[in-house]
Amino acid sequence: RSMFYSSQAPYRRRAASLVVRAEGRINPDIRKNEEKVVDSVVISELSKSLTAFCRCWRSGTFPLCDGSHVKHNKATDDNVAPLLVKK
Amino acid sequence: RSMFYSSQAPYRRRAASLVVRAEGRINPDIRKNEEKVVDSVVISELSKSLTAFCRCWRSGTFPLCDGSHVKHNKATDDNVAPLLVKK
Ligand code: FES
Ligand code: FES
Numbered sequence: 001r002s003m004f005y006s007s008q009a010p011y012r013r014r015a016a017s018l019v020v021r022a023e024g025r026i027n028p029d030i031r032k033n034e035e036k037v038v039d040s041v042v043i044s045e046l047s048k049s050l051t052a053f054c055r056c057w058r059s060g061t062f063p064l065c066d067g068s069h070v071k072h073n074k075a076t077d078d079n080v081a082p083l084l085v086k087k
Numbered sequence: 088r089s090m091f092y093s094s095q096a097p098y099r100r101r102a103a104s105l106v107v108r109a110e111g112r113i114n115p116d117i118r119k120n121e122e123k124v125v126d127s128v129v130i131s132e133l134s135k136s137l138t139a140f141c142r143c144w145r146s147g148t149f150p151l152c153d154g155s156h157v158k159h160n161k162a163t164d165d166n167v168a169p170l171l172v173k174k
Binding site for chain 1: 118124125131140
């Protein structure tokens with residue numbers, strides 16, 4: 001009988017739900033009507049010599065970085081940051 | 088008494104834990120020894136005219152995209168994708 005202890009329905013169901021949440025969505029809000037949020041930029045057309053692109057999916061100016069990664073990192077003990085693109 | 092129904096301890100505790108998980112870390116593994124994973128690229132020095140940069144934090148060739156966002160999107164019903172940079 002003890003062989004089946006860890007696969008009893010109530011225990012298993014709770015554990016599976018936690019794993020799914022821990023590996024959940026990265027993008028909570030941005031352009032959820034698009035199947036895939038791809039952005040294309042032509043660097044020679046950018047006005048600034050250095051541009052920061054968001055990789056945290058929390059920016060209000062996505063695909064540009066607006067510094068929102070700082071709040072995300074603090075709230076979740078994460079270490080994400082932008083891609084800096086130089087012409 | 089019914090006013091307090093939704094704030095009974097067992098209910099509230101479970102809900103809070105789910106929220107924390109849903110807003111968890113974006114980056115599970117990449118360069119966790121760094122306080123912030125910033126990457127700088129000089130586009131004029133890239134060999135290809137088009138380069139895909141990872142924004143899902145799952146690529147084996149980070150900061151480049153290796154297609155791992157497809158598996159992440161399928162597993163979590165997400166819609167993240169790379170930044171395509173053209174010279
Ligand atoms: S706001 Fe997203 S990386 Fe800075
Ligand atoms: S592997 Fe991360 S966006 Fe493609």
